[in-house]
Amino acid sequence: MPYLYRDSKPRPPALPGAACATHSSGKAYEELRQECLRRGVLFEDPDFPACNSSLFFSEKPPIPFIWKRPGVSVLFCSPLSSCHKTDTAALWDHTKRMALNGSYEALKGGSTIEAMEDFTGGVGEMYEVKKAPDNFYEILEKALKRCSLVCCSINISSAVESEAKTPFGLIKGHAYSVTGIDEVSYRGRQVQLIRIRNPWGQVEWNGPWSDNSLEWRSVSPSEQRRLSQAALDDGEFWMKFEDFKVHFDKVEICNLTPDALEDSTAHKWEVTIHQGSWVRGSTAGGCRNFLETFWTNPQIKLHLTEKDDGQDDCTFIAALMQKDRRKLKKLGAEMLTIGYAIYESPARDGHLGKDFFRYHPSKARSKTYINLREVSNRFKLPPGDYILVPTTFEPHQEADFCLRIFSEKKAITEDLDENVAIDLPEPLNPTPSPQETEEEKQFRALFEQIAGKDMEIAAEELQYVLNDVLKKTKNIKFKNLSLISCRNIISLMDTSGNGKLEFSEFKVFWEKMKKWINIFLQFDFNKSGSMSSYELRSALKAAGYQLNNYLLQLIVLRYSDEQFQIEFDDFLNCLIRLENASRVFQALSVKNKEFINLNIGEV
Known part of the structure; x- marks a missing residue:
């Protein structure tokens, strides 16, 4: 499957959010309408034709489908407006995902964080709670200040445990949302609390700091009002952060881009995006295990100039995504195993050669190489210049990729590609020698x-x-x-x-x-x-x-x-x-x- 390199400069204006390029990219509604009127035809989406291949690519539909055009009200009303029922809005969202990924069958599998990224254009992080970093509370606190979407869940060891209720009122294999995090003064000391919501709105945590627990009697009424303890929705509850780390196994965070937030939001990520390709024979060098070709991978220079507030280091999230793998699934493409390494940049510019990577260890790297659509990790590094090398695990594997950097302070990225230059010796005009060699x-x-x-x-x-x-x-x-x-x-x-x-x-x-x-x-x-x-x-x-x-x-x-x-x-x-x-x-x-x-x- 050939992949076309998209040169980083110059390039057309970026599509908004996480939008994908389509056959109709750049054409507004009125332009498409006039074109259809001129040709005397009804509009047909070239990216999502009305045929069975838009639904399934490896199997026949279970029943015959009749394709119908939407009514006038659907065309001229926003799919999220109040004139639509909730299920209709959900249908629109699902239909858009099918169109962007090529078919209904291409939506099989995936994860909660992938779905959140698709609908928000954000960058996902996943933490195993038992192995979370020491500053995990601070990470969650900052995430909620930036209006990030935060989910948590309890692992299951078998299908039998799915949706099983624990003695503390928690549901295994169930997706909870984190809606708040705070500290409360309790008997002369500060206690860290986290607020969880069960979307079912019925079963709740019944341990310490639950709705009617004895702990709240030792908290002043003003503190209770500040935490809205008495006004929590059904299914929403507080629990001690230490208990949260004991009972929950996984936390997924979807960090939103600035354009997805209200202008009044005080805390926002700084975002830079880099598009690139791994092409066999030239820029698909594989991971560091393959030194002879590793250096040929795309190299992105990352400038970290501003420290975090009150810190000596710079915090950033590096998210590497392989593009359009669901859409290419019908052609036999699978998710590649991807990851990246980060090196301290030398003083010189230009694409770094083999010897640099032979003698210089990485300063940081993705936790693992894995066959997921996106690999993302959070890092704290001193201010300076770094080289990020995105790779597939094996060499000679082709894909387009998108690298996104979410940083607390402004960071700058640039493609460490060579400028085209020619440095040839002057043409030879040999002086005639009296004797030939x-x-x-x-x-x-x-x-x-x-x-x-x-x-x-x-x-x-x-x-x-x-x-x-x-x-x-x-x-x-x-x-x-x-x-x-x-x-x-x-x-x-x-x-x-x-x-x-x-x-x-x-x-x-x-x-x-x-x-x-x-x-x-x-x-x-x-x-x-x-x-x-x-x-x-x-x-x-x-x-x-x-x-x-x-x-x-x-x-x-x-x-x-x-x-x-x-x-x-x-x-x-x-x-x-x-x-x-x-x-x-x-x-x-x-x-x-x-x-x-x-x-x-x-x-």
Whole structure:
């Protein structure tokens, strides 16, 4: 399944919230309406056609379905407005999820936090209460101040325990919501409390600090009013935070983006979003276990400049999401195992190479690599610059991803992609030597034998000359050069425009080719006559070409084989095409600008 790289700059305005790109992206209702009127057709959603494939992709529908168009009231009333019944609003939400994910069947499975993310565009966190950090109370307190959605639950060991009631009035396997957290003065000391709500509104906690427990008699009426103890909804109750950690097993937090909150909300996360891709052969390097390719993964620089209020460190959540896996399920795609590592950034800029990761340990990392849609973790690091490397666990696995950073204070992220740059040596104009070298004598003799007195050779003759020379070179294990390569060489070096190569032009090219051969041998680690496509970035840089991920992905797609290997003939073709392109660009560039304008004739 091919994945298209989406260049980070420039890019169109971001879609609001967690919206997904569709076939109709950017078209407003009126624009779609006018288009349908012009064509004389009723609107049909190209992303959610009225057919069985929109419902199931691996099985037949259990009953025949009749597809009906919504009535006028549905079109012109908000699906969340009061003119709709509750179940109708729920139907709209569910239908939107089906459309975005491709089918009803694609919605199978998932988690509470994934559903909350889908409906809010927020970032989820999951904590095992028994292993929660020491500042867990503070984390929950700040989450509720930011209007985050917080759920908690009790694990079950078998299906029999589902919805079973404990002696303390709690329901196993049931989703509770956390609605408040506070401290109360109790017998001269402060006690941490947490407020829980059971959506059923019937069964409640009956332990300490429950609605009618004796503990409330030792709390002043003003404190009780402040905590709204007497006005709690049915199913809502307070409990001691220490008891909460004993009886509950899991807490899920959905942190909302600033645009989902009211303007009056005092505490909001600072959010940055980065889109990227793992592409086989170029940027799908796998985790740190695979050092030879790990460094080729996308690298994102994270600038942490402001400390948390009253703290020495900076708090942030890094959430890595693999995109559209539900939609791709009908094509056989499964959730990939993903994660990330965070390194302290060196002083230099640019994509970090293999040696950096060989000798520098990570400062932080995701708790685990796991095959979930999103992996998110909370970190506290000193102010500074860091490099975040998002990866799949295994190399060569393709996917688009979205990396979101939620920080307490403003943080800045940037793609640590290379700027396209060319640093080639000046063209060689060798000074005629009174005496030819032994190598030149051999070439001249071969030229005279093939070309005749004019000392010019065509592509077929050049192919014979180069293959004859390379065959005799002991340290080179190459296959024969192709005729296409030799035609490209003549295109690069032919100054007279007659489609042939003079001996003087050949000598200049041979010096160039010897350097390219040495570069290739440097990255042909096993001396097999081919190099890994993951080494192409470094090899091209050694030849004077610094490319960004987008160009690198295109070149790898063009010149590597199915095993992500590049033979010398392809490497040579690549360098010739790059040099030709750079010459054309420099010839048409005005005042060394980074762009040129071409008319149809120049193209």
